Amino acid sequence: MDLKAITKTARDTIKKYNRDHSQIIAILQDIQGVYNYLPKEALSVISEEMDVPLSRVYEIATFYNSFSLKPRGKHMIEICAGTACHVQGAANILDRFERELGIKRGETTQDGLFTLEEVRCLGCCSLAAVVRLDGNIYPFVKQDDIPRILKKYKKQEVK
Amino acid sequence: MGRIRTLKDLDLAAKKGLETLFPKKTKIMVGTATSGIAAGALEVYEELKRECEKRKLDIHLSKTGSMGMDSLEPLVEVIEPGKPRLAYGKVTKDKVSPLIDQVVSGSIDGLKPAYRIDDEDDLIRQEKITYGKKIEAKLKGIPKINELPFYKKQLRIALRNCGTIDPENIYEYIARGGYYSLYRALSSMTPEQIIDEVTISGLRGRGGGGFPTGRKWLSCRKAHGDIKYVICNGDEGDPGAYMDRSLMEGDPHSIIEGMVIGAFAIGAHEGFIYVRNEYPLAVANLQKAVEQARELGLLGDDIFKSGFSFDIKIVRGAGAFVCGESTALMTSIEGKAGEPRAKYIHTVEQGIWNRPSNLNNVETWANVPVIIARGGKWFANIGAKNSTGTKVFSLVGKINNVGLVEVPMGITLKEIIYDIGGGIPEGKSFKAVQTGGPSGGCIPADLIDLPVDFDSLWEAGSMMGSGGMIVMDDRTCMVDIARYFFDFLVSESCGKCVPCREGVYQMYEILHDICHGRGKKGDIELLESMGKSIADGSLCALGGSAPNPVLSTIRYFRKEYEAHINKKKCPAGVCRALIKYSILADKCTGCGVCAKRCPVECISGERKKVHIIDQGKCIKCGTCKEVCKFDAIIVE
Ligand SMILES: Cc1cc2nc3c(=O)[nH]c(=O)nc-3n(C[C@H](O)[C@H](O)[C@H](O)COP(=O)(O)O)c2cc1C
Ligand code: SF4
Ligand code: FES
Numbered sequence: 052m053d054l055k056a057i058t059k060t061a062r063d064t065i066k067k068y069n070r071d072h073s074q075i076i077a078i079l080q081d082i083q084g085v086y087n088y089l090p091k092e093a094l095s096v097i098s099e100e101m102d103v104p105l106s107r108v109y110e111i112a113t114f115y116n117s118f119s120l121k122p123r124g125k126h127m128i129e130i131c132a133g134t135a136c137h138v139q140g141a142a143n144i145l146d147r148f149e150r151e152l153g154i155k156r157g158e159t160t161q162d163g164l165f166t167l168e169e170v171r172c173l174g175c176c177s178l179a180a181v182v183r184l185d186g187n188i189y190p191f192v193k194q195d196d197i198p199r200i201l202k203k204y205k206k207q208e209v210k
Numbered sequence: 211m212g213r214i215r216t217l218k219d220l221d222l223a224a225k226k227g228l229e230t231l232f233p234k235k236t237k238i239m240v241g242t243a244t245s246g247i248a249a250g251a252l253e254v255y256e257e258l259k260r261e262c263e264k265r266k267l268d269i270h271l272s273k274t275g276s277m278g279m280d281s282l283e284p285l286v287e288v289i290e291p292g293k294p295r296l297a298y299g300k301v302t303k304d305k306v307s308p309l310i311d312q313v314v315s316g317s318i319d320g321l322k323p324a325y326r327i328d329d330e331d332d333l334i335r336q337e338k339i340t341y342g343k344k345i346e347a348k349l350k351g352i353p354k355i356n357e358l359p360f361y362k363k364q365l366r367i368a369l370r371n372c373g374t375i376d377p378e379n380i381y382e383y384i385a386r387g388g389y390y391s392l393y394r395a396l397s398s399m400t401p402e403q404i405i406d407e408v409t410i411s412g413l414r415g416r417g418g419g420g421f422p423t424g425r426k427w428l429s430c431r432k433a434h435g436d437i438k439y440v441i442c443n444g445d446e447g448d449p450g451a452y453m454d455r456s457l458m459e460g461d462p463h464s465i466i467e468g469m470v471i472g473a474f475a476i477g478a479h480e481g482f483i484y485v486r487n488e489y490p491l492a493v494a495n496l497q498k499a500v501e502q503a504r505e506l507g508l509l510g511d512d513i514f515k516s517g518f519s520f521d522i523k524i525v526r527g528a529g530a531f532v533c534g535e536s537t538a539l540m541t542s543i544e545g546k547a548g549e550p551r552a553k554y555i556h557t558v559e560q561g562i563w564n565r566p567s568n569l570n571n572v573e574t575w576a577n578v579p580v581i582i583a584r585g586g587k588w589f590a591n592i593g594a595k596n597s598t599g600t601k602v603f604s605l606v607g608k609i610n611n612v613g614l615v616e617v618p619m620g621i622t623l624k625e626i627i628y629d630i631g632g633g634i635p636e637g638k639s640f641k642a643v644q645t646g647g648p649s650g651g652c653i654p655a656d657l658i659d660l661p662v663d664f665d666s667l668w669e670a671g672s673m674m675g676s677g678g679m680i681v682m683d684d685r686t687c688m689v690d691i692a693r694y695f696f697d698f699l700v701s702e703s704c705g706k707c708v709p710c711r712e713g714v715y716q717m718y719e720i721l722h723d724i725c726h727g728r729g730k731k732g733d734i735e736l737l738e739s740m741g742k743s744i745a746d747g748s749l750c751a752l753g754g755s756a757p758n759p760v761l762s763t764i765r766y767f768r769k770e771y772e773a774h775i776n777k778k779k780c781p782a783g784v785c786r787a788l789i790k791y792s793i794l795a796d797k798c799t800g801c802g803v804c805a806k807r808c809p810v811e812c813i814s815g816e817r818k819k820v821h822i823i824d825q826g827k828c829i830k831c832g833t834c835k836e837v838c839k840f841d842a843i844i845v846e
Contacts, residue, residue, distance in 0.1 A: 073545035076528050114547035114704075115528030117487045133449030134644060134680045135606040137694050143831050150809060171531065171698060172449035173488055175248050176604055176678070177280035177612035186490075188248035194833045195807050 054092055060085055061096035070101055075111055079118060087127075088119040124159040124166035126204055128184050133172030135179040140194070144180055145169060147194045151201055164208060165201075213507030215515050220384065220393055223506070227385025231375065232339075233270045234291055236313060241285040241373060243276035243459045244491055245452075249283035250302060257306040258286075265310065275460020277373035278614035279360050282324055285373075288313055294342035294349060295327035318348060325355045333370050334387025334583040359611070360630055365592065366616045367600045368416075368576045372460035377495050380502040383463040389508055391582035395471045396516040399582075401431060404475040408578065410586030412598035417443050417534075417571030418649065418675045419751075420597070420664040426568060430476045430558040433566035438478040440469055441543070441562070441569045444485040444492065445527050445534035448647025449698065451678030453602040454572035456614055458485065458492035461576065462499035466522060468575030470513065471582060473520045476568050481522040482543055487529045496524050531648070531702035535750050536569045537561075538704070549704045550750035571676065573602055594620030597663035601674065605631050607681040608638065617662075624658045627681060638683040642766070646675030648695050648702075649755035651762025652688060671762040673755070687784035688767040689774050693721040695759035703752065710753030713744040717760060726787040729775035734764055783845035786830040790846055793834075795820045797842035804834035804843065 064081045068074035075097065082093050089112055098105040112118045130136075130145045145156060148167055152160055159166040175181045178190035182200075189200065214220050230237075240246070240255045255273060262269045277285060282299030286309065289295045298321055301309060308320050326349055329340040355361050366372075375382040383389070395404055409424025430438060442465055446454040457465065469481050485493050500522050503509040511519040525543055532538045533548040540562045542548035561567025577599060581589050590598045597619040603626065606612050610632035617626065623643060627633065634640050642652040651672035653660065660666050664674050682691070696718035705711045717740055720733055741757030748754050764771060773779045780788040793804075793813075800818040805811070812828045815821030823834070835843040 071545075073543070075545045076542070077526065080526060080528065110547050111545075114549075115530050116701075117529035132698075134647070134678065134691075134694070135450040135604075137449075137691075138607045138680055138682055138686055140832070143833075146829075146831060147809065147833075170488065170529075171447075171702075172451070174446070174452040174455040174486075175245050176450050176452055176606040176680075177245060177614075178248055179606060181248075188244070190248050193836055194809075194831060195837050 057086070057090050057092045058096050061093040062100060065097065065100050072101065072103065075101070075103070075108065076115070079112060083118060087123045088121055091120070121159070122163075124163050126165050126185050127168065128165055128182065129168050129170045129173070130156070131171075131173045131175075131179070131181040131183070132169045133176060133179075135176035136172075136181055139179040141180045143194050144182065144192055144197070147197045151197055164205070211506065213505075214389075215507060217393060217397075220389060223381055223384045225385075227379070227381030227383070230270060230272065230379060231382045231385045232289070232291070235268055235270055236291075237270040237272060237289040238313070239272045239274045239287045239289070239376075241276050241283060241287075242273040243372075243456060244489075245276060245280045246283045246285065247491075249300075251284040253303045254284045254286065254301055254306060257303045258310070261306055261310050265314075267310070267314070269313075272376045273378070274375060275372040275377050276456050276614065278364075278369065278456070278616075279611065280613040281611060289341065292342060294345060296323040296349075296352070297325050297327070297355070299324040318352070323352050325358055325361075326352045327355045332386060333367060333580055334390060336584075359632060360613070360615070363621065363625055363630055364616055365600050365618050367580055367592075368457060368464070368573050368602055369461070369614070369616050370580070371464060372456060375461065377460050377462055378498055380463060380499065380506065380508075383461070387583065388463055388579070389467055391579040392467050392470050392508065393514055395474060395582055396514045396518060401475040401477065404471060404582065405431065407586040408475075408581055411581045411589035412586075412596070413574065413577055413581060413589065414597065414664060415571055416573035416577075416601065416676065418448075418646070418673065420674060423570060423574055426558060426570070427472060427476055429556070430478075430566050430568040433559040435566045437480070437565050438476055439562050439565060439567040440473045440476060440478045440481045441539070441567060442469055442481070442483040442575055443534060443536075443539060443569055443571045444483055444489075444496075445539060446486050446489070446572070446676060447531040447534040448676045448678045450606055450644070450680045451604050451647060451676050453604055453614060453677045455486075455489050455492055457572050457576055457602075458489065459495050462492075462496045463503065464576040464579060465496075465572055466499055466503055466509070468578035469522060470509065470520050471578050472568065472570070472575065474516075474518050476566075478568065479520050481520060482525050482562075483522060484525045484527055484533075484539055484543060487527045493524060493526060500524065530704075531698075532704045532750070532752050535752060537750070539569065540567060549706050550752070552749060573677075593618045594661060594663040596665055601662070601677055603677045603679045605679050605681070607644075607679075608634055608683040608686065609681040610635050619663045620661045622658070623653065623660050623662060626662065626679065627658070631681065634681070634683050638685065640681065641684050641686055642682045642688065644672075644680040644682065644691065644759075645678065646673035646758070647678055648698050649673060649751065649758055650675045651758045652682070652691065652766065653762075654766040656766075671765055672758065685782055685784070687725075687780050687782035688763040688770050689721065689724055689780070690782075690784045692760045692763045693718070693725050696721055696756075699752070699756050703756075707747070707749045707753060709744045709747035710749070710756060713740055713747075714753070714756050716740065717744070717757070721760070724771065724774045725780075725785040727774075727778045727785075729771075731775065733775055734768065734771050738764060789830060790825065791823055791828060791830060791832065791834060791843055792846070793821050793823060794842045794844055797840050799840055799842070801839070803837050803839070807833050807837045809833060
């Protein structure tokens with residue numbers, strides 16, 4: 052990862068929010084929007100430029116579930132583990148994704164293609180069980196659909 | 211159009227809105243809320259656009275929010291001047307061309323409309339909107355919307371505009387009487403009168419706790435301080451609930467208008483809407499709405515020449531359930547890690563940056579303009595005695611008609627689940643309904659006649675919560691549900707206090723053990739007593755109500771716990787360690803589908819002969835049961 056670019060992104064974002072301390076969450080969100088995760092270097096830049104202890108930046112970055120300190124894969128798979136989806140078998144669906152990808156929730160495949168995350172309700176509970184892949188909602192997912200869904204994305208890669 | 215400063219300006223804006231709300235030409239609306247989009251509504255919209263252009267048709271195409279009946283998505287409505295609104299369900303991309311054919315020829319022989327709307331009441335303007343007076347004979351067979359069981363008992367107050375207006379068009383909101391209440395409040399009411407009206411209405415907070423809104427506003431108005439804030443809680447953290455998403459996406463101005471009225475009553479000039487990170491479309495629509503309101507002078511300085519100024523900022527959450535709690539939410543708006551604070555300092559006196567702050571839920575705010583338009587008394591007459599008005603519920607889980615429903619409070623669970631929801635699918639029996647999210651509980655089938663209001667649900671060991679209703683049938687294990695909620699709470703406890711951080715974890719471990727066949731005698735009693743101490747010893751309501759999912763399931767489903775602990779059996783067939791899948795010889799046709807689909811290849815058998823499962827290899831995922839067309843797989 053290009054250190055200079057990260058520093059620049061972080062600096063620009065901080066400027067965009069006028070170095071406003073109450074906007075640290077928004078700043079982190081924007082940076083994560085660029086890199087898909089929060090590079091360590093960006094956190095240091097925030098700490099220095101905004102004059103907040105690094106520990107506080109880390110506190111925020113680790114408190115909120117949507118931030119990741121680890122790089123994420125190219126495709127983001129989010130399994131809804133909300134109540135409606137749980138009742139419709141979400142646990143089995145998560146299991147099957149783990150099995151098919153050979154990773155556990157929160158991990159990224161070795162080839163950097165997929166990151167598997169569990170989320171608590173995507174607000175599409177009437178379509179349970181729901182999976183979100185790169186922002187697209189898959190409704191009424193059954194375990195047996197999963198190999199097919201993954202195949203589509205893997206095929207794209209080969210192309 | 212320039213700024214709206216007078217009633218006349220507002221009338222002009224309404225007129226402009228009517229031009230697109232009820233255009234003089236054919237109009238086609240597509241429901242493009244998140245649930246519609248998931249079903250493919252955007253592609254349908256694009257296809258409609260292409261088709262209209264291709265055929266050079268002069269049709270007004272528009273997007274709208276959700277009508278709530280999610281099983282019909284993607285939903286497309288056709289409105290022709292002087293004729294009833296016709297709603298077509300499940301309109302996929304390939305049905306667009308035939309649909310347009312029908313619109314052009316005026317027939318309804320191909321695609322059948324799911325319902326029609328002949329007229330509706332405009333709640334705020336208090337007039338009947340008639341779409342079609344004379345109903346053609348061919349339409350007589352199409353049910354009217356309020357004849358459908360799903361809608362018959364509904365009363366849409368908060369959701370009044372969802373699915374009817376284009377949420378990205380402020381003029382359409384105004385055409386439905388929007389911002390007239392604000393005009394009324396600013397031009398002819400004192401802050402005290404507004405608060406009185408809200409108090410008389412009996413409105414209680416829709417975010418879960420049910421605190422009287424008028425009383426909260428009054429305390430915040432009385433609190434000392436020049437700078438005050440009003441906040442909208444759009445964090446909607448309860449899993450299984452999406453009412454607020456639907457409102458924020460489908461009618462953002464109703465929330466904004468409510469907030470401006472509230473801010474005037476309280477004496478606040480700045481507001482925040484805190485929206486959940488998982489709701490990108492809600493953020494986008496709110497952002498657009500705020501900008502439009504600003505452009506027209508409905509936010510900003512000197513609104514309606516009253517001298518009153520107010521503006522709103524949208525804040526995105528970052529995925530922490532505890533941030534729905536009032537003090538945590540305010541800490542998060544300050545840009546910190548959202549840990550709750552002790553409650554003895556009231557946020558109405560010391561909230562954001564220690565200034566008086568008034569927090570209300572999305573749905574609470576959306577009710578305000580109606581209360582101002584119709585009066586508190588009118589509102590108080592709807593619903594139940596101490597729970598006035600309506601409540602929006604997300605009716606999901608094992609239920610036939612899933613979706614969002616808004617019903618007068620006091621309606622029974624039975625009416626919601628059977629009359630509106632159409633009962634349980636696949637002939638299974640109703641077991642329980644979960645309300646109140648992780649702070650709530652499971653209400654058993656015996657209590658099906660329970661009226662749904664704040665107090666009755668509380669007495670039954672659950673709570674209203676934000677409005678999620680997750681219906682469960684006999685294939686849902688109540689111990690597993692309790693374990694599920696504790697798994698949720700373990701990861702969402704902020705960790706500030708020991709009883710919640712450690713206690714919830716310990717209770718989770720016990721539940722986990724019970725589900726894995728390692729339950730011991732005395733576990734149930736231990737859970738009960740731990741639950742009590744956690745509730746007593748926690749700082750915020752997350753910990754305070756955390757034991758509810760366990761206590762309520764023990765209260766109503768003790769036998770199921772005992773079966774897990776004593777007999778090492780999961781009667782619902784869910785807990786993997788306690789169940790076994792097998793194939794019924796008399797039902798198995800030997801089609802081999804299960805063997806092909808089993809992820810661990812543990813099913814064998816010759817074609818057209820009975821198959822068997824290798825119990826040693828079986829991981830109990832249930833895929834075989836999912837794919838078997840002959841119901842030959844059983845779980846016990
Ligand atoms: C852990 C926890 C989570 C909460 N989550 C929400 C939420 O997502 N949305 C909401 O409106 N209220 C939530 N509440 C309730 C709020 O604290 C607060 O009571 C409510 O927003 C006040 O608005 P109301 O009076 O209009 O209901 C939550 C409370 C707790 C303890
Ligand atoms: S009760 Fe739980 S969530 Fe609430 S402040 Fe304490 S540790 Fe945090
Ligand atoms: S529970 Fe899965 S989308 Fe709400």
